[in-house]
Amino acid sequence: MKTQKLNLVKKTFKIKPMILACAAAFPMWTHAAVSEAEVEQLRDEVKALKAMMQQYVQQQNTLSSEIKDVKQGPVVTAQTQKTTQTPSLSLNTKSGAEFSLYGNVRADASYQAEGGSLSRLYNQMNSVPLEGNAESSDRLKATLAATRLGLDFKTPTQVGEVGGKIEVDFLGANDGLRIRHAYLTYGDWLVGQTWSNFAVPDYMPETIDALGYVGGAVKRTPQVRYSHKFSPETNLVLAAEDSKDDSSNMRLPALTARLNHKMTDTLMLSARAMGAEKKTDTDTETAWGLGLGAKLDLTDKTVLKADYYHVKGDSSFVSWTNQGFVTNADKDIIATNEFDSITVGLTQQISAQWRGTLGYGYMKADNNADYVNSLVDKTKANKNLWQAWANVFYSPVKPISLGLEYVYGEREAFGAAPNGSTKGEDNRINAVAMYNF
Known part of the structure; x- marks a missing residue:
């Protein structure tokens, strides 16, 4: 179409001189001896030629304008941009909240040379049988119970954004569905169940075992939490938590505080404190604890993590501990357990597909007579526990992660079994395959 218009322009330039020549010759014709009818005919033809010339001039101007537009390109208006943009995909609930779905399909397997009961695949270091006493040896276990499904929500409002999360897995009783996280957020506030503000997993070295190893904690509690940011590097988090301690009749929530500080671009620190009332039918006692975590990027591919706890009178926050307190026949609290624990590990990103971790955890109880x-x-109570592990993960493509891990650990009990043994052993090879979505 544009080519046809350009050809029409060329023809227009050729016709125009002919029209002008005819017009110039017209006066000469009027001096000749011609009839009145011929004169009128000539006048009509001149008028027609003038009309044709004006039409051609208009077409020429129009074509010139179009040619200019072709050279400059199309003019895109704001309205054009608005209507030609590809709309973004948005998922909404019936009430208008935006949400996103995530999770994984996870298959775990473990070959247990020595370890805990047949009913559980994951770590049970504090209760493995003592040597020679109904040990669970040479066993293969498998489960998909750690498969996870989660939803993140957000709703813009006139007074700020309201967020929420629901996350579940199948590690409940008899592989039943259980709540991992379920909470709402508004401004600096959080209400619901999520990681404890005191026993955070952020500084635990990576493991394949879904429950982690000695020295770490994977505690999730119902809580009301408030966060305050002092600076881009420092923030304080305060929470009132239900620690779900079955040994205590809870009357007041546990109070926890956590101060996070980014020392440098490569070093992050976290200091934590906890206080809780332990109550029986006739007595009360105050439990307390301190924690300190650190994460250091030694290089852009090497990360060092460490976490330390000192706790007295509580067994609900940090995993694998002894009973927090003991009572007499009258339900009076007569003594409490006190312990120190530490976990440390080094993770190396070997390549884009491969990474591995070496880790060690240790826990020692106070020898309170x-x-x-x-x-x-x-x-059933331990003087000390330790575990060491090494794992490697391989991701052939981004959604898939395959892992293999070896773990060995021992516990030393306060009392001896009938055969005189005080040592229990955990000796396993773990494997995992995950598809993350």
């Missing part, structure tokens, strides 16, 4: 002598079964 009043506490130990009050225990009904001293073989």
Whole structure:
């Protein structure tokens, strides 16, 4: 179409001189001896030629304008831009909240040379049988119970954005569905269940075991939490939590505080504190704890993590601990357990597809005679625990992660079994395959 218009322009320039020549010759014709009818005919033809010339001039101007537009390109208006943009995909609930779906399909397997009961695949270091006493040896276990499904929500409002999360897996009783996280957020506030403000997993070295190893904690509690940011590097988090301690009749929530500080671009620190009332039918006692975590990027591919706890009177926040307190026949609290624990690990990103971790965890209980002598079964309480592990992960493509891990650990009990043994052993190879979506 544009080519046809350009050809029409060329023809227009050729016709125009002919029209002008005819017009110039017209006066000469009027001096000749011609009839009145011929003169009128000539006048009509001249008028027609003038009309044709004006039409051609208009067409020429129009074509010139179009040619200029072709050279400059189309003019895109704001309205054109608005209507030609590809709309973004948005998922909404019936009430108008935006949401996104995430999760993983996870298959775990473990070959257990020595370890805990047949009913559980994951870590149970504090209760593995003592040597020679109904040990669970040479067992293969598998489960998909750690498969996870989550939803993140957000709703813009006139007074700010309201957010929420629901996340579940199948690690409940008999592989039943259980709540991992379920909370709402508004401004600096959080209400619901999520990671404890005291026993955070952020500084645990990476493991394949879904529950982690000695020295770490994977505690999730119902809580009301408030966060305050002092600067881009420092923030304080305060929370009132239900620690779900079955040994205590909770009357007041546990109070926790966590101060996070980014020392440098490569070093992050976290200091934590906890206080909680432990209550029986006739007595009360105050439990407390301190924690310190650190994450250091040694290089852009090497990360060092460490986490330390000192706790007295509580067994609900940090995993694998002894009973927090013991009572007499009258339900009076006569002694409490006190312990120190630490976990440390190094993770190396070997390549874009490969990474691995070396880790070690240790826990030591205070040798409190009043506490130990009050225990009904001293073989179920531990002087100390330790575990060491090494794992490697391979991701052939981004959504898939395959892992293999070896873990070895020991526990030393306060009391000896009938055969005189005080040592229990955990010796396993773990494997995992995950599809993350």
